[in-house]
Amino acid sequence: MIVAEQKSFDEIAESLEGFQSVVVAACGTCVTVCMSGGEKEALKLADMLQIDAVAKGKKLAATVITPTRQCDMEFLDENEEALDSAECILSLGCGAGVQFLAEKFPDKVVLPGLNTEFIGVNRDLGYWTEMCQGCGDCLLAKTGGVCPVTRCSKINFNGPCGGSFSGKCEIDKETDCAWQLIYDRLKRLGRVEKLLEIQEVRDWRTSRDGGPRSVKREDMIV
Amino acid sequence: MSNEKSNLQKVLEAGHFSVSAEIGPPMSANAEYVLNKAEELRGLVDAANVTDNQTAIVRMSSIAASYLAYTNGVEPIVQMTCRDRNRIAMQSDLLGAYALGLKNLLCLSGDHQTFGNHPQSKNVYDIDSIQLIDALRRLKEEKVFIGGSACRVPPEFFLGGTVNPFADPVELQIIRLQKKVRAGAQFIQTQAIYDVDRFAHWMEEIRRLGLHEKTFILAGVLVNKSLRSIQMTQQVPGMLVPDALVERMAGAANYEEEGVRIALELIDQLRGIEGVSGIHIMAVGWEEIVPSIVEKAGFLPRPSMASAAE
Numbered sequence: 001m002i003v004a005e006q007k008s009f010d011e012i013a014e015s016l017e018g019f020q021s022v023v024v025a026a027c028g029t030c031v032t033v034c035m036s037g038g039e040k041e042a043l044k045l046a047d048m049l050q051i052d053a054v055a056k057g058k059k060l061a062a063t064v065i066t067p068t069r070q071c072d073m074e075f076l077d078e079n080e081e082a083l084d085s086a087e088c089i090l091s092l093g094c095g096a097g098v099q100f101l102a103e104k105f106p107d108k109v110v111l112p113g114l115n116t117e118f119i120g121v122n123r124d125l126g127y128w129t130e131m132c133q134g135c136g137d138c139l140l141a142k143t144g145g146v147c148p149v150t151r152c153s154k155i156n157f158n159g160p161c162g163g164s165f166s167g168k169c170e171i172d173k174e175t176d177c178a179w180q181l182i183y184d185r186l187k188r189l190g191r192v193e194k195l196l197e198i199q200e201v202r203d204w205r206t207s208r209d210g211g212p213r214s215v216k217r218e219d220m221i222v
Numbered sequence: 223m224s225n226e227k228s229n230l231q232k233v234l235e236a237g238h239f240s241v242s243a244e245i246g247p248p249m250s251a252n253a254e255y256v257l258n259k260a261e262e263l264r265g266l267v268d269a270a271n272v273t274d275n276q277t278a279i280v281r282m283s284s285i286a287a288s289y290l291a292y293t294n295g296v297e298p299i300v301q302m303t304c305r306d307r308n309r310i311a312m313q314s315d316l317l318g319a320y321a322l323g324l325k326n327l328l329c330l331s332g333d334h335q336t337f338g339n340h341p342q343s344k345n346v347y348d349i350d351s352i353q354l355i356d357a358l359r360r361l362k363e364e365k366v367f368i369g370g371s372a373c374r375v376p377p378e379f380f381l382g383g384t385v386n387p388f389a390d391p392v393e394l395q396i397i398r399l400q401k402k403v404r405a406g407a408q409f410i411q412t413q414a415i416y417d418v419d420r421f422a423h424w425m426e427e428i429r430r431l432g433l434h435e436k437t438f439i440l441a442g443v444l445v446n447k448s449l450r451s452i453q454m455t456q457q458v459p460g461m462l463v464p465d466a467l468v469e470r471m472a473g474a475a476n477y478e479e480e481g482v483r484i485a486l487e488l489i490d491q492l493r494g495i496e497g498v499s500g501i502h503i504m505a506v507g508w509e510e511i512v513p514s515i516v517e518k519a520g521f522l523p524r525p526s527m528a529s530a531a532e
Contacts, residue, residue: 154331156351158353162389200353201348
């Protein structure tokens with residue numbers, strides 16, 4: 001899922017300065033699951049914003065709407081009236097949601113309520129870690145199902161750097177060395193010899209480096 | 223342009239035991255600083271590493287400082303990390319370095335920028351150090367850039383890489399070393415060695431694989447000036463400093479003298495290990511001690527590899 005965190009309350013409140021009404025748009029997908037921008041979080045944030053406005057002697061009406069997904073226009077269309085019912089929209093979607101709302105409402109200020117972090121997994125209560133960079137050319141078949149593009153701090157393709165120690169990355173003792181994980185997996189699977197192949201330089205055009213990306217599926221065009 | 227081999231390459235290929243040291247460029251545009259460092263080392267070492275923004279702290283560029291050292295009579299080993307440049311910048315800078323007469327190149331991943339004085343920066347890591355070595359070997363042998371276009375006058379660097387004999391898992395580190403050698407590393411500088419027994423054991427594996435015959439293994443020795451220096455070295459990730467050595471330093475009457483004694487003992491033990499082709503002396507922050515270490519270790523005079531002998 002896409003993992004995101006709510007911005008600080010002060011930053012959000014400051015960005016709403018001068019508005020008297022706001023629609024807090026939750027998103028029913030990833031950010032609901034990672035508990036940063038779902039309906040529950042949106043309702044709480046709307047309450048807090050209104051209480052804060054009263055405390056500061058200001059007026060602010062905040063309502064909440066939860067499209068199933070902010071990244072699909074059909075769900076924005078479906079909620080068009082509610083989304084359009086205030087002076088501005090505070091999106092609790094990921095960066096894609098914020099931008100799609102801005103496209104949908106060209107004459108309205110759309111503000112981000114979250115910092116979008118990464119594509120990751122939930123490891124424990126309140127603990128998520130990054131697993132995928134969306135680099136567009138998955139090499140997990142060669143690396144025992146552990147991604148060095150995402151999980152090696154130096155994006156090494158050919159094994160660990162000299163800073164790997166006791167299975168941890170040199171950047172901090174909490175971070176696993178991706179190459180230790182790759183080695184452990186391949187060892188267990190009896191495929192360590194796979195690592196003797198030199199991985200050639202990669203073509204980053206499939207990643208963000210080729211410019212903003214798009215996917216067109218001919219088979220889906222009707 | 224002369225395609226003559228570097229002095230370091232000639233020394234090693236002639237079967238001499240090489241001696242190299244390091245020049246850490248200044249955190250300034252001070253050319254005198256580099257010229258003076260070179261002056262101190264001239265005639266005493268076969269080559270000197272010139273670090274590339276070591277520990278991710280901004281310093282004078284390795285290539286510029288290498289050139290200054292070169293003009294002052296010390297053959298540099300240019301360092302290039304994969305942290306700060308993409309393949310375009312790397313190849314471009316290295317064409318320039320070779321054109322300036324710099325012939326040794328050490329390829330490294332580079333310390334992560336979180337350690338340095340610009341932790342806010344974006345890193346690059348377009349290609350890794352093995353891919354960099356491989357690319358430069360292909361440029362030299364096949365005259366093609368990474369992108370596939372031809373290079374009519376390619377740089378012909380004496381190519382090197384690094385290895386940490388103490389990093390684990392050992393099997394994986396050795397796989398990586400095998401790949402570096404296959405990629406084209408002609409010399410390998412090791413992480414600083416304090417635990418000679420463990421290094422000797424590691425060298426047994428290197429000899430079993432025949433790697434010492436395919437590349438020159440240059441053993442790293444770090445010289446500590448103080449108790450704090452050796453204690454801090456022990457804390458560095460990837461460094462293995464036995465407690466006994468730290469305790470020995472703690473009990474010394476004179477830390478500087480003891481630091482030199484330890485370094486000389488290490489050098490003496492390391493040069494006796496089969497498959498070790500040279501010593502690389504790292505005296506971080508205490509470069510002025512290198513001449514006396516080289517002399518006391520009996521490394522002088524250095525072999526003269528004048529081109530007329532070719």
